[in-house]
Every structure is written in C-alpha cells, then in structure tokens.
Amino acid sequence: MCIHDANDNFCVQSLVKMICVYSRWHALKGCRMFHKNLFFLVTGMFVTGGLVTAPSLIAMAGTNTWTLEAVVQRTMEIAPEIRTAEAEIAARAGELTQAGAWPNPTVDLGADDSLGQEDGSGGTELTQITLSQPLPLRRLARQRAAARANLESARENRRYQRLLLESEASRVFRALQHTEARVALARSRLDLAEGFGRPEPGGKARDPLVRYLTPLERIRLAVLREEARQAVMVAEKDYQKALAEFRSLLALSADTAVQTAPLDLAAPPPELAGHEQNLEAHPLLASARREVEAARAGVAVAESQRFADPELNLFRERDYLNGERRDVTGVGISFQIPLWNQNRGPVAKARAEALRARAQVELRQRDMLTSLRQSYAELARVIEQARRTRDNLLEPARQVFDLTRRGFTSGELNLLALVDANNTHFEAQSRYLDLLKEAHLAGAELRLAAGISLLEEREVQP
Structure with a gap:
C-alpha cells in the first residue's frame, strides 16, 4: 500500500522504517525529548515532503484537528x-x-366661572374640552423609507463584519500552521546537525574508515549545532505566541490541546472576470448603496419637515345662550405660516449628505476594484512562486544536501561544502513554508475583496 504525492510515491513500510531508525538513534543517545521530537519530525515530513494528507494525519494522531x-x-x-x-x-x-408611528393626540381642558356668573349660581365649572391630532400627511412614508434603507445597510454591514472576522481568523490560523511547521523544520535541522561527524545510527558504521575532523572543523560543527538550537528556540517562541493568539481568538483555555491541519499549497483562484462581475453584490458596496437610498429618503423627510404638521382640532364648549346652558361642538384645523423661517437649512444639509453618499459609492467601487485586482495578482504570483520553489528548488537542494553529507562523511568534501549545502537545503524549506503562508493570506485577502464567505451563506447564530 503506497501513499502518493504529486512527484514521488512513498510506501508505508518505508515511513515506518525511517521512524524505527530514528527511534533507535535517540534511544542510543538517551534523549528525553524523543517523543516530542518524533512528533515534530513526522509533522515536518508531512508539511515539507507531502507524505500524507490531513485526513491521514487525523487518523494517525487520533485527535481532532482544527x-x-x-x-x-x-x-x-x-x-x-x-x-x-x-x-x-x-x-x-x-x-x-x-418611523411609522403616528404622533399622539393632545387633550386641552378649560374651566372658568362664566356659567356661574350668568345664572348667578357662582362657582367654577369645566367649560371646554379640545382634542388635537397632528396630521403627518406625507412625512411617515418618507421616514419609513429612510429607516428601511438604514436597516438594510446595517444588515449588509453585518455581512461585511463576518468577512472581516473570516479574514482575521484565517490570519491567526495560518500563523499557527506556519509556526508549527517551522518548529518541526527547526527540530529536523537540529537532529541532522547533531549527527554531523558522528557514527551512523544503528551501531556499526558502513565504512570502516572514520572521518577525521580537524579542531577547526569541530568548532565549526559546534557552531552549526548551536545555530540549529537557537533556531529551535526562536521557532518555539513564535509558535507559543501564535498559539496564545489562536486560543484567545477562539476563547480556548490555556491548557487546551491544539492541533492544526498541515500547511499546504493554496488552490489557484477562479477567473478574475467572474470576481469583477460579482463585485456589485459585495456587502460593503451594497451597504453604501443602501446609505444612498437612506440619504435620498432623508431629503424627502427634510422637505416634509420644513413646516410643522397641521393639526385637526375637535372641541366641545359649554356656554350660556338664550337664558340657558347649552353645549357647543366644533371642528377646526391649525397650520403653521412660514413667515419668518422656511427651514431650508435642513433640506440643504440632507441634499449635501445625499451627494456625499453617492460619491462614497463611487469611491468604494474604485477602491474595491483596485483591491480585488491587486489581491488576485498577488495570489497568482505567490502560488506560481511556491510551485517553482517546490519543483525547482526543494528537491535539488535536498539531493545536493544528501550527496554532500555522504561526501563529507567519506572525506571527499570539506566542511564548507557541508555547511553551504545544509544552509541551502533548510533555507529552501523555510522559504517554501513562508510562501505557503503568504499564498493562504493572499487567498484570504482575495475572498475579502471579492466578498466571498467560507461559510457559503450559512447563518451563524451569535
């Protein structure tokens, strides 16, 4: 049974054999960190060599993977x-x-002693009741239109907020993946550096001749090992920092075990023309258009509010007519005369805000189209660079490193060649990991610029 990669085929038996050799090697060295080193070594093989896929890693680890x-x-x-x-x-x-609620009516009550004076009974009595109702003839419909546009704008802003959170979650997640892979790579580099100039693991060396190391070479190898140890320390520091940010974002406790899927190469994006056609549905642009609708309705509202609403008045009065008390019922209407103040300022302000909202839509269209094209070009460039690095740099650097190690062990090559091959090999691996992270971050930026959600329109309850 074989596990296939894009370039090579690896058998499960070979992988098991490599792990067994690694186990015996550390058993001979008495390394206390064997199990942890083994985990990071295998994880590094998954990331840099592409031996197994994320589902295989989950099955082997037997744990949940983020x-x-x-x-x-x-x-x-x-x-x-x-x-x-x-x-x-x-x-x-x-x-x-x-916005659709009618204003409340008002009741006026009046009492005086006019009736008592007329009939000589004296005293004060209720003589007048007035009910007044403001009439918002056109104002309510315009207010509802403005409020409805504002509501739709808030809904679009919520969609955009989700896109921003997706982008932030992607950044934090990819940072954790990247630092975890760099820890695995740094540990692999340290393990190889520890073995330079020492017998092969397994007890008996293949060649009876022992590579003689000059004092200068021993010092240089010691420096190489210390550089590898320092790289592990830096990688672990970055990993702990990324892990703390990841736990904070997801509200996980400090002792929660976290395991991520291996960092892989991002998929190439669809055609740019399709993204540009769908840009009109972007929530940020849709929100701006809703704001234009609200601003236009605001102009109508301001025009309807230039003068106070007319009021319908119903009244009932009690008076003394023809020598007896009588009740009088009447109706009236009151309205404002725009003699001194015609309230043109609020209308001018509303019209200016509508012009600003329309200009804001054009500005967002321009900026979003630019951001979309830049994000698309960046993602395509990084993916192509990562592919070239994987195909034209990783494998040749690994082959040169393997041959150089053999040549150094047999005495055919000097230490400078080994150091150069070692640095080239691991720098290529590190650069490839950086490109993988950059590709995923560029993909997240493209999704944000295009208004594409990973959740595929699924509602998430807050």
Whole structure:
C-alpha cells in the first residue's frame, strides 16, 4: 500500500522504517525529548515532503484537528463583533417601527366661572374640552423609507463584519500552521546537525574508515549545532505566541490541546472576470448603496419637515345662550405660516449628505476594484512562486544536501561544502513554508475583496 504525492510515491513500510531508525538513534543517545521530537519530525515530513494528507494525519494522531472552516465557525459563534452588528440591526429595526408611528393626540381642558356668573349660581365649572391630532400627511412614508434603507445597510454591514472576522481568523490560523511547521523544520535541522561527524545510527558504521575532523572543523560543527538550537528556540517562541493568539481568538483555555491541519499549497483562484462581475453584490458596496437610498429618503423627510404638521382640532364648549346652558361642538384645523423661517437649512444639509453618499459609492467601487485586482495578482504570483520553489528548488537542494553529507562523511568534501549545502537545503524549506503562508493570506485577502464567505451563506447564530 503506497501513499502518493504529486512527484514521488512513498510506501508505508518505508515511513515506518525511517521512524524505527530514528527511534533507535535517540534511544542510543538517551534523549528525553524523543517523543516530542518524533512528533515534530513526522509533522515536518508531512508539511515539507507531502507524505500524507490531513485526513491521514487525523487518523494517525487520533485527535481532532482544527481546519480553517472550523476556526471560522467558532469565531462567528463567540465574536463580540457579531453581537455588536446584531445590536445595530435591532436598533435600526426599532427606528423603522418608530418611523411609522403616528404622533399622539393632545387633550386641552378649560374651566372658568362664566356659567356661574350668568345664572348667578357662582362657582367654577369645566367649560371646554379640545382634542388635537397632528396630521403627518406625507412625512411617515418618507421616514419609513429612510429607516428601511438604514436597516438594510446595517444588515449588509453585518455581512461585511463576518468577512472581516473570516479574514482575521484565517490570519491567526495560518500563523499557527506556519509556526508549527517551522518548529518541526527547526527540530529536523537540529537532529541532522547533531549527527554531523558522528557514527551512523544503528551501531556499526558502513565504512570502516572514520572521518577525521580537524579542531577547526569541530568548532565549526559546534557552531552549526548551536545555530540549529537557537533556531529551535526562536521557532518555539513564535509558535507559543501564535498559539496564545489562536486560543484567545477562539476563547480556548490555556491548557487546551491544539492541533492544526498541515500547511499546504493554496488552490489557484477562479477567473478574475467572474470576481469583477460579482463585485456589485459585495456587502460593503451594497451597504453604501443602501446609505444612498437612506440619504435620498432623508431629503424627502427634510422637505416634509420644513413646516410643522397641521393639526385637526375637535372641541366641545359649554356656554350660556338664550337664558340657558347649552353645549357647543366644533371642528377646526391649525397650520403653521412660514413667515419668518422656511427651514431650508435642513433640506440643504440632507441634499449635501445625499451627494456625499453617492460619491462614497463611487469611491468604494474604485477602491474595491483596485483591491480585488491587486489581491488576485498577488495570489497568482505567490502560488506560481511556491510551485517553482517546490519543483525547482526543494528537491535539488535536498539531493545536493544528501550527496554532500555522504561526501563529507567519506572525506571527499570539506566542511564548507557541508555547511553551504545544509544552509541551502533548510533555507529552501523555510522559504517554501513562508510562501505557503503568504499564498493562504493572499487567498484570504482575495475572498475579502471579492466578498466571498467560507461559510457559503450559512447563518451563524451569535
């Protein structure tokens, strides 16, 4: 049974044999960190050599592995930004409800002693009741239109907030993957550096001749090993920092075990033309258009509010007519005369805000199209560079490193050749890991610029 990669075929038996040799080697050295080193070595083989896929790693480890989709889902469930966006939507919904509400009527009561004086009975009595109702003839419909546009804008802002959170979750997740892979690579480099100039693991050397090391070569090898140890320390520091940020984002406890899927090469993006056609549905642009609608409705609202609403008045009065008390019922209407103030300032302000909203849409269209094209070009470039690095640099550097180690052990090559091959090999591996991370981050930027969600329109309850 074989596990296939894009370039080579590796058998399971070979992998098991390599692990066994590594185990005997560390058993002879008495290394206390054998199990941890073995885990990072195998993880590094998965990342840099592509031996097995993420499902195989899960099956072998027997633990749950975080994927980007799972990280995004978890982030959406606990992020306070989503609750803030939901609260904004609730506030806009309340404004929409209030925008269609009629103003309350008012009741005026009047009492005097006019009746008592007329009939000589004296005293004070209720003589007048007036009910006044403001009439918002055109204002309510315009207010509802503005409030409805504001509500839709808040909903689009929530969609955009989710895209921002997805981008942030992707950044944190890829940083953890990258640092974990660099730890595995650094440990692999240290293990190889520890073996330079020493017998082959397994007890008996293949060649009866022993490579003689000059004092200068021994010092240089010691420096090489110390550089490898320092690289492990730096990689572990970066990993712990990324792990702390990952746990904080997902609200995980400090003792929660975290394992991520191996870092792989990002998939090539679809055609740019398709992204440009779908750019009109981007939530940031849709929100700006809703703001234009709200601003236009705001102009109509300002025009309807130039003068106070007319009021319908119903009244009932009690008076003394023809020698007896009588009740009089009447109706009236009151309205404002725009003699001194015509309230043109609010209308001018609303029109200026509408112009600004339209200009903001054009500005967002320009900036978003530029960002989309830049993100697309960056992703395509990084993917191509990563492929070239994998195909034209990783394997040749590994072959040169293997041949140089053999030549150094047999005395055919000097230490400078070994150091150069060692540095070239691991620098190529490190550069490839950096390119993998850059490709995924560029993919996240492209999804954000194109308005594409990993959750595929699934609703996430905050």
